[in-house]
Amino acid sequence: MxxxxxxxxxxxxxxxxxxxxxxxxxxxxxxxxxxxxxxxxxxxxxxxxxxxxxxxxxxxxxxxxxxxxxxxxxxxxxxxxxxxxxxxxxxxxxxxxxxxxxxxxxxxxxxxxxxxxxxxxxxxxxxxxxxxxxxxxxxxxxxxxxxxxxxxxxxxxxxxxxxxxxxxxxxxxxxxxxxxxxxxxxxxxxxxxxxxxxxxxxxxxxxxxxxxxxxxxxxxxxxxxxTLSIQDNDLVQVSLYPNPSNGMLHITTSASNPLTEVQVYDVLGKQIERFVNNDATRQLQLDLTQAKAGIYIVKIKLLNATSMTKKIVIN
Missing domain, CATH: 2.60.40.2130 (F-spondin domain)
Structure with a gap:
């Protein structure tokens, strides 16, 4: 030592x-x-x-x-x-x-x-x-x-x-x-x-x-x-990681407003994957290891009917 x-x-x-x-x-x-x-x-x-x-x-x-x-x-x-x-x-x-x-x-x-x-x-x-x-x-x-x-x-x-x-x-x-x-x-x-x-x-x-x-x-x-207003909390409390990644991704949302569905699109707008969170848990693991290296758009839908998109990079 x-x-x-x-x-x-x-x-x-x-x-x-x-x-x-x-x-x-x-x-x-x-x-x-x-x-x-x-x-x-x-x-x-x-x-x-x-x-x-x-x-x-x-x-x-x-x-x-x-x-x-x-x-x-x-x-x-x-x-x-x-x-x-x-x-x-x-x-x-x-x-x-x-x-x-x-x-x-x-x-x-x-x-x-x-x-x-x-x-x-x-x-x-x-x-x-x-x-x-x-x-x-x-x-x-x-x-x-x-x-x-x-x-x-x-x-x-x-x-x-x-x-x-x-x-x-x-x-x-x-x-x-x-x-x-x-x-x-x-x-x-x-x-x-x-x-x-x-x-x-x-x-x-x-x-x-x-x-x-x-x-x-x-x-x-x-x-x-x-600051992010209190009424916006359920909307913004979404984490997607790691990014960039090798295709294995995690999404975490708030316990009070979990995700219901995730859609993944390539840069041409073609949907390549769709995940449904039937159990309404606040964590979901996405397996995109079969996707080619590149940039993708992830659309996340939450329980309160709001949605958001995030850009990811797969190496």
Whole structure:
């Protein structure tokens, strides 16, 4: 196991972040959440570079993934052991296990939605954005993670950022993020081979632990867009994920207004699939793995006779 220096003041548990302004309380609010990476070497960027060695030629990030949830859920926690989902994100950039963990939290009414966004470029300095994310007052906490790739088990992460401040929605947060070790692999270099840590160790900071110095690796920006009126709650509370996907998709709606039917169309307007939710459950899994790669339109009908459409991408 590599030597770890724990820098508590650098943990992005968000106590030191500035709340700029607030808005009136509502049941749901829309946010845009963006992580901008500053990952670079000191040689290439002497002022902001956070790596004391040159980055590998294939340096990049895995998708930014996470969930909105309540206090009963913990997707990850600094100082605690990584879940299987966080382990797979940190080691492999694989999101299947964490998506299943979030779905289990949704089923137990501890989470509201799974979040996933790809980075703009296959590069160390790039941005991933979650646009117009609808956050419920019942699930106001935000947790996110992404793999620093390649690496043994290194990642950026935030744990349970509260988007509520008393009876109001937080309007703006800007959070410097630092690298973490998931505690599941003992490699010490970007391209170290697999060296499983036995037993697994808690998630710890990599500030001033080679190959990183004490500078942030990026900034997470959370921006309030608008409140969503109480009477609109049943209409807007629909999550479809992951997107893009390999064809296996999940749709989650509110318990009071579940989905009744889903229709899937190609870009030419031809219906390729139709799913009927006879049990009126708030979760439905769609299997579109037989569809060709491309863009599709999903039309979702809800119990109160409202409907909406969402665009999906199948890889």
């Amino acid at each position: 590599k030597k770890i220096t724990l820098i508590l003041q650098c943990l992005p548990l968000i106590l030191a972040c500035t709340v700029v302004t607030k808005t009136n309380a509502q049941s749901r609010a829309s946010y845009t959440i963006s992580f901008t990476s500053h990952w670079d070497s000191e040689t290439n960027d002497p002022i902001n570079g956070n790596s004391i060695v040159d980055l590998p030629g294939n340096a990049h990030w895995s998708d930014l993934v996470g969930a909105t949830h309540n206090n009963a859920a913990r997707l990850l926690e600094m100082g605690s052991l990584a879940t299987e989902g966080i382990k797979d994100v940190a080691e492999l950039g694989n999101n299947t296990a964490i998506m299943n963990e979030v779905q289990a939290l949704i089923n137990s009414n501890h989470a509201d939605q799974f979040l996933q966004a790809a980075f703009d470029d296959f590069a160390p300095r790039t941005t991933a954005t979650l646009s117009n994310i609808e956050v419920s007052e019942d699930f106001p906490l935000l947790s996110l993670a992404a793999m620093i790739a390649p690496s043994p088990d290194w990642m950026i992460a935030v744990n349970s950022i509260n988007l509520r401040d008393g009876n109001t929605w937080v309007q703006s947060l800007s959070i410097p993020l630092f690298p973490y070790d998931a505690g599941t692999d003992s490699g010490v270099n970007y391209n170290s081979g697999n060296q499983t840590t036995m037993p697994a160790q808690p998630i710890t900071s990599l500030v001033n632990v080679s190959p990183f110095n004490d500078k942030p690796i990026g900034v997470l920006t959370i921006t309030f867009n608008q």
